[in-house]
Amino acid sequence: MKNDLYFDIDIHKSLFRKILAERDSVGYYNLPSQKLNKLNKFVENFDKEYPDIKNIIVIGIGGSSLGTRAIYKFLVSSKELKRKMYFLESTDPSELQDLIKHIDIKNSHFLMVSKSGNTIETISIFKYIYSLLNQDSKYFSFITEKKSKLHKFAKSIGSKSMFIPKNVGGRFSVLSNIGLVPLALVGIDIKNILEGAKRMEVSFFNDGYIKNILLKKATHIANNYNTYNINTIFTYSESLKYFCEWYVQLWGESLGKKQNHSSLNVGLTPIGLIGPKDQHSFLQLIVEGIRNKSVTFIMVDDFKLKLDIPNISLKYLEELDIVNGVAFNTLINKQAKATLQSLKEIKIPLDVITLPHIDELHIGELIYYYELLTSSVGILLDVNTYNQPGVEDGKIILKGMLQN
Amino acid sequence: MKNDLYFDIDIHKSLFRKILAERDSVGYYNLPSQKLNKLNKFVENFDKEYPDIKNIIVIGIGGSSLGTRAIYKFLVSSKELKRKMYFLESTDPSELQDLIKHIDIKNSHFLMVSKSGNTIETISIFKYIYSLLNQDSKYFSFITEKKSKLHKFAKSIGSKSMFIPKNVGGRFSVLSNIGLVPLALVGIDIKNILEGAKRMEVSFFNDGYIKNILLKKATHIANNYNTYNINTIFTYSESLKYFCEWYVQLWGESLGKKQNHSSLNVGLTPIGLIGPKDQHSFLQLIVEGIRNKSVTFIMVDDFKLKLDIPNISLKYLEELDIVNGVAFNTLINKQAKATLQSLKEIKIPLDVITLPHIDELHIGELIYYYELLTSSVGILLDVNTYNQPGVEDGKIILKGMLQN
Secondary structure (H helix, E strand, O other): EHHHHEEOOOOOOHHHHHHHHHHOOHHHHHHHHHHHHHHHHHHHHHHHOOOOOOEEEEEHHHHHHHHHHHHHHHHHHOOOOOOOEEEEOOOOHHHHHHHHHHHHHHHHEEEEEOOOOOOOOHHHHHHHHHHHHOOOHHHEEEOOOOOOOOHHHHOOOOOOOEEEOOOHHHHHHHOHHHHHHHHHHOOOOOHHHHHHHHHHHHHHHOHHHHHHHHHHHHHHHHHHOOOOOOOEEEOHHHHHHHHHHHHHHHHHHOOEEEEOOOOOOOOOEEEEOOOOHHHHHHHHHHHOOOEEEEEEEEEEEOOOOOEEEEOOOOOHHHHHHHHHOOOOOHHHHHHHHHHHHHHHHOOOOOOEEEEOEEEEHHHHHHHHHHHHHHHHHHHHHHOOOOOOHHHHHHHHHHHHHHHH | OOEEEEEOOOOOOOOHHHHHHHOOOOOOHHHHHHHOHHHHHHHHHHHHHHHOOEEEEEEEHHHHHHHHHHHHHHHHHHHHOOOEEEEOOOHHHHHHHHHHHHHOHHHHHEEOOOOOOOHHHHHHHHHHHHHHOOOOHEEEEEEEEOOOOOHHHHOOOOEEEEOOOOOOOOOHHOOOOHHHHHHHHHHOOHHHHHHHHHHHHHHHHOOOOHHHHHHHHHHHHOOOOOOOOOEEOOOOOOOOHOOOOOHHHHHHHHOOOOOOOOOEEEEEEOEEEOHHHHHEEEEEHHHHHOOOEEEEEEEEEEEEOOOOOOOOOOOOOHHHHHHHHEEEEHHHHHHHHHHHHHHHHHOOOOOEEEEEEEOOOHHHHHHHHHHHHHHHHHHHOOOOOOOOOHHHHHHHHHHHHHHH
């Protein structure tokens, strides 16, 4: 991928050193180099044991599903996959009901994904599905921490578990078993995803193309966090819709914190936009609203799929013949460039990420790039990027309500 | 619907008078009382002429599709409808291709929706579909302004058009033919939608329940727009997912403006969240990030659908038996209340909207309520709520690019 910055800034001096300092203790950094032996064996056995399973259903919420879905949805339109993937994450009864109506659960295998193992939404949904399937353990596998009670439970019913390293946080876990197991089971090439992430890792840590770009961008975002408090990504591909959701969690939950050395609330607000649709929705606010937003365009250079706008002229609408014979792929990228140009003219802080193709390699790069960027900004904002103490209070209140 | 505010404030004195002053010239205010004769006839003829049509496909972008989709998606899980609805709005070739693979276009009728009639995305997609169907006009109807060139074109190929009043802006148009025609064609009770909107209109303009609440809320939002510049809605029903998207356009595009009597950029940033999922994503930022966000909870009191969490105890996970026998409906609302409580404790500006049911009446109320709220805040921010000059520049640049 390419990343063009439309601003310049001196990189924060100690930033790279501080990233190196946390590299060993924060687990996600090293996921691109993990061994896949166990995972490959799990998938191989699965294919042998369950040749008729058509659907992989992930039961998980937040970090247990957002990254997996981002990658799956990015790739699903451009590949023939061997199985379909679905997600159960909400306690909304309609959503549960809709999925069960829509698919054959007996042709499905359910992956219970919960790092801690006691996520209330996930366990509630599990109980529902488990009882629907007469508590037959063959429909279920588990992805959790080795020491969790969920793993103990899985063992007690004779189901298999795959593990997540303790030092990999939920929202940084998509390149661990949390994402890789379901993705591999539907036939996505996870080796190439890791290869892409590895490329980004090498480029960043070994003085490659991305190092200075990423450090500059992080410095620019952190230095201006009071002025440009909202960081929008404006993607020009529907395939990146769920990447936006993953980004929102990663950015919001990692950086919205009390500072380590003060009690000051800091943080940056993430917003994901999809073009050209959101040109007809959010763009006006970027252009004429309060100037508190930076914009990162994410474009796909080559969609592979070639669809041309037919060369027909509509009576009375001849002024729109300018689109005749243009490929949709070309049109959407011209729309991105026109919007970029219009924002450049009014001096919105901008950068552009270009993915050459929709494939495993480039989503691997993009994911790891955003993880590195989040870590870098977290260091500069002086927050603990990897915890989420702010959500505990609501959980305690809920438990109290349920006990009464 | 009910709306509980967790703050108090003196209503801006001239606000109600100013709303009354624009009521006659701004078309959307009076949509709840429109006559449906023409529309009913259109739908009746359609059902006779096309008894076999299974899908209604809206080709439209921004205000031409967001509201329709918001209402359709709100209702679709809770009703048996006579047809399905789909949307074509992006120039992303994959999305176009996916829909065409997925449905039988010969069993479909396409509604071309464009107020101006020369929206580049909409015309491009139309050309593609039109040519796919051998330029057979029977597959198409049009919703546009009476004076648009698109209407002239429709006439020239012998297709029917339904019209939008000139003084109803795109993002305020869902209760005009733009939303009502497609909704009626799939079997949604549009009379009840308008009845709900009418109820809200009467309650607001005739000194009913909502008047002071809405005026207080608008005043609170506008007075604090510098401090609380981000207005999140936190809906606890998946059915409101696309309502959030409609809200984002309505709020962002209406209020992000240069002030009428200065050149100051003002505006408020809308964010739509869905619980409980976004408790695992965005909530941390609300709790510990910069205190620049207000939160409106939107809950559905009774989902109708009763699904209980089974009364089974999982070995080692007995601490989660607290959910046993609880209805999912109850759980999701307790989650909303627990989150609300946790935000109350840290003094985030809050209010709660409660919809008794998922039905036409209450979505009509909610839509009209948000339109009134947007108009009210627009008056207080001293902006032109109904235009969008900021997006023109990008369109001009695009046309230039396409001409070369």
